[in-house]
Amino acid sequence: MPDTASRSPKGEQxxxxxxxxxxxxxxxxxxxxxxxxxxxxxxGVSLGNAYYYFSSxxxxxxxxxxxxxxxxASAARRxxxxxxxxxxxxxxxxVAWVDVATPYHAFAGQxxxxxxxxxxxxxxxxxxxxxxxxxxxxxxRTVVEGSDLKVTPELRSELPELxxxxxxxxxxxxxxxxxxxxxxxxxxxxxxxxLVDRLARMTRLPVVRGIVEDLVVLLRDLRR
Amino acid sequence: MPDTASRSPKGEQxxxxxxxxxxxxxxxxxxxxxxxxxxxxxxGVSLGNAYYYFSSxxxxxxxxxxxxxxxxASAARRxxxxxxxxxxxxxxxxVAWVDVATPYHAFAGQxxxxxxxxxxxxxxxxxxxxxxxxxxxxxxRTVVEGSDLKVTPELRSELPELxxxxxxxxxxxxxxxxxxxxxxxxxxxxxxxxLVDRLARMTRLPVVRGIVEDLVVLLRDLRR
DNA sequence: GATGGGACTTGAACACGTTCAACTATCCGC
DNA sequence: GCGGATAGTTGAACGTGTTCAAGTCCCATC
Numbered sequence: 281m282p283d284t285a286s287r288s289p290k291g292e293q294x295x296x297x298x299x300x301x302x303x304x305x306x307x308x309x310x311x312x313x314x315x316x317x318x319x320x321x322x323x324g325v326s327l328g329n330a331y332y333y334f335s336s337x338x339x340x341x342x343x344x345x346x347x348x349x350x351x352x353a354s355a356a357r358r359x360x361x362x363x364x365x366x367x368x369x370x371x372x373x374x375v376a377w378v379d380v381a382t383p384y385h386a387f388a389g390q391x392x393x394x395x396x397x398x399x400x401x402x403x404x405x406x407x408x409x410x411x412x413x414x415x416x417x418x419x420x421r422t423v424v425e426g427s428d429l430k431v432t433p434e435l436r437s438e439l440p441e442l443x444x445x446x447x448x449x450x451x452x453x454x455x456x457x458x459x460x461x462x463x464x465x466x467x468x469x470x471x472x473x474x475l476v477d478r479l480a481r482m483t484r485l486p487v488v489r490g491i492v493e494d495l496v497v498l499l500r501d502l503r504r
Numbered sequence: 505m506p507d508t509a510s511r512s513p514k515g516e517q518x519x520x521x522x523x524x525x526x527x528x529x530x531x532x533x534x535x536x537x538x539x540x541x542x543x544x545x546x547x548g549v550s551l552g553n554a555y556y557y558f559s560s561x562x563x564x565x566x567x568x569x570x571x572x573x574x575x576x577a578s579a580a581r582r583x584x585x586x587x588x589x590x591x592x593x594x595x596x597x598x599v600a601w602v603d604v605a606t607p608y609h610a611f612a613g614q615x616x617x618x619x620x621x622x623x624x625x626x627x628x629x630x631x632x633x634x635x636x637x638x639x640x641x642x643x644x645r646t647v648v649e650g651s652d653l654k655v656t657p658e659l660r661s662e663l664p665e666l667x668x669x670x671x672x673x674x675x676x677x678x679x680x681x682x683x684x685x686x687x688x689x690x691x692x693x694x695x696x697x698x699l700v701d702r703l704a705r706m707t708r709l710p711v712v713r714g715i716v717e718d719l720v721v722l723l724r725d726l727r728r
Numbered sequence: 729g730a731t732g733g734g735a736c737t738t739g740a741a742c743a744c745g746t747t748c749a750a751c752t753a754t755c756c757g758c
Numbered sequence: 759g760c761g762g763a764t765a766g767t768t769g770a771a772c773g774t775g776t777t778c779a780a781g782t783c784c785c786a787t788c
Contacts, residue, residue, distance in 0.1 A: 290754080291766070316745060326768050328748085333766095337745065389622045396620030398613040398680045405680055456622045456629055464726060471722050478715050487709060491702050498695050502688060514784085515736070540775060550738045552778080561775065730788090737782070744774080753766070758759100 295333045297323040299343045306344070307384070311391040338394050338402050344384070345402070349412045351380045356419050366427035367477040370443065373423055374450055374469040378462060381454065385462060392455050404448060417444045431483050434496045439480070441499075446476070519557045521547040523567045530568070531607065535614035562618050565626060568608065573636055575604045580643050590651035591701040594667065597647055598674055598693040602686060605678065609686060616679045628672060641668045655707055658720045663704070665723070670700070 301322035305314040316337055320330040334340045359372030381388065394402050401408035421440035431439065450472075454465040483492045525546035529538040540561055544554040558564050583596030605612065618626045625632035645664035655663065674696075678689040707716045 294766080315743080317743095327746090328769065329767050331746070335746095393617040393621035393624070397617040400617070403680075456627075458622075468722075468726055471725075475715060475718055475722070482711065482715070485711060487706065488712070491699060491706070494695075494699055498692075498699070501695075502692055518736085539773080541773095551776090552739065553737050555776070556736070559776095732787085733785095735782105735784075738778105738780085740778095740780105742775105742777075744776100745772105746774100747772075748770095749768105751766105751768070753764105755764080756762095758761090 291333070294323075294325060294329070298325065298330055298333055299340070302340045303344060303347075306341075306387050306391075310387060311341070338391075338400060341391055341394070341402055342408070345409070345412055348380055348384070349415060352377050353415065353419065355380055356422075360419075360422055360426060364426070364428060366423070366429040366480070367473050369423045369427050370420075370476065371469065371473040373419060374447065374473065375466070377447070377450075378454065378465055378469065381451075382462060385454070389455055413444070416447070417441055420444050420447070429477075429480060431480055432489065432492065435480075435483055435492055438496050438499055443476075446472075515557070518547070518549060518553070522549065522554055522557055523564070526564045527568060527571070530611050534611040535565075562615070562624070562626060565615050565618060569626070569636065572604055572608070573639065576601050577639065577643065579604060584643075584646055584650060588650070588652060590647070590653040590704070591697050593647045593651050594644075594700065595693060595697040597643060598671065598697065599690070601671070601674075602678065602689055602693065606686060609678070609681075613679050637668070640671070641665055644668050644671070653701075653704060655704055656713065656716065659704075659707055659716055662720050662723055667700075670696075 298319065302314070302319045305318055305322060316330055317327055319340070320327045323330065355376040356373050359376055360369060363369045363372055391402075394400050395404065397403060398405070400406065403409060404413060417440050420443040423443065424436065424439050450465065450469060453468055454462055457465045459465075482488050522543065526538070526543045529542055529546060532538075540554055541551055543564070544551045547554065579600040580597050583600055584593060587593045587596055618624050619628060621627060622629075624630065627633060628637055641664050644667040647667065648660065648663050674689065674693060677692055678686055681689045683689075706712050
């Protein structure tokens with residue numbers, strides 16, 4: 281079952297037809313209302329054949345994930361190439377994600393529950409999501425390392441993952457955000473970034489530094 | 505269809521039999537593996553009858569919610585009656601929740617997705633959950649107000665909701681925690697509470713105070 | 729004690745995601 | 759070109775959550 285590997289020419293063609301059919305139907309009618317039979321029909325393959333390429337309906341959503349991640353990465357590169365200060369770099373990353381994801385907001389809410397299940401491959405914490413997760417964390421590492429931000433070395437190494445967690449929080453907020461064009465999410469981003477910026481710069485102050493060190497130790501301890 | 509209302513004697517008896525059967529089977533075999541047919545059999549009613557009382561399998565989960573919340577509230581009252589310092593009060597609340605929820609960990613993750621869906625009434629952010637949410641926030645308010653903690657007035661009024669959000673974070677961690685007896689969650693709690701304690705007391709320092717005020721303003725702005 | 733209506737109960741039927749044994753196409757070594 | 763393995767393909771069948779038309783029971787009203 282070649283789920284993400286083994287790209288022989290013939291199969292790849294069918295695979296992409298299924299992905300195209302699925303994304304089209306998802307976007308048109310939502311996740312739940314789109315049946316695997318409809319996807320197979322639309323792609324011109326049999327039901328069983330769709331399962332040969334994607335071992336579940338959820339696995340089809342991984343294609344959507346990859347697409348958003350890829351688009352975000354390229355949009356992020358444009359921002360990171362021009363900005364040098366920490367705050368605009370971070371803000372740029374957040375805003376770029378919202379821009380990329382906005383067209384899918386309605387559809388995202390419907391299958392978000394599947395991503396929230398700990399055992400689901402769609403969970404951002406799952407092993408299957410590790411590549412996308414790591415790629416995302418790399419973006420935040422670039423935000424930190426390419427900027428003028430001065431923090432302690434220990435925090436500097438943990439900051440990318442912390443920022444990714446904040447990003448997950450923004451995503452959670454976005455999914456629940458029913459305001460037009462997700463304006464509340466945009467407002468959250470534009471106002472939380474300066475806070476993070478100030479907070480990060482504050483971590484070198486003697487009074488704050490101790491607590492940050494403890495936090496870093498806790499993070500490292502929980503990770504193993 | 506008397507889902508949560510209309511408690512005439514006859515129906516209530518059947519209703520409780522179904523809840524008891526469901527919780528027992530959920531706990532024994534997990535959420536997904538427990539079929540509605542098995543629940544109906546165990547309760548001694550027909551399949552259709554189970555649906556007369558609970559319009560979906562998800563709605564049966566509300567019974568679990570109510571039970572955990574009730575148990576947590578009473579366990580919390582015991583802790584809050586004996587402790588006066590902020591840190592042990594907060595820690596007590598967190599630990600009490602983990603204690604209450606631990607027996608259900610295996611299958612809690614399986615239906616956690618229901619709570620994560622933005623449109624679901626089971627979401628902790630939904631209007632339907634407002635009573636349970638408010639009841640929980642009240643517990644955290646009691647933690648703050650019954651303690652020796654000194655913070656600025658603005659933060660003091662927002663702190664209960666902030667602590668509730670932290671609690672949601674702990675719950676999220678717990679759901680994803682596969683370690684035996686959820687030891688990692690317990691370690692997280694026991695080590696993050698002192699950090700929160702120090703952080704809260706630090707908010708009166710001039711350098712930190714400004715950022716806290718901005719955070720409070722942001723919270724209030726996003727809420728409306 | 730009939731009767732009407734609401735509360736309650738039933739199991740067959742439906743649509744869905746998923747599985748699987750069987751089948752066909754393709755390609756590689758000889 | 760032959761044989762066999764690997765890749766690709768099929769649709770019927772299964773178990774599930776859910777719906778529904780058709781009942782049965784209860785009891786207030788007359």
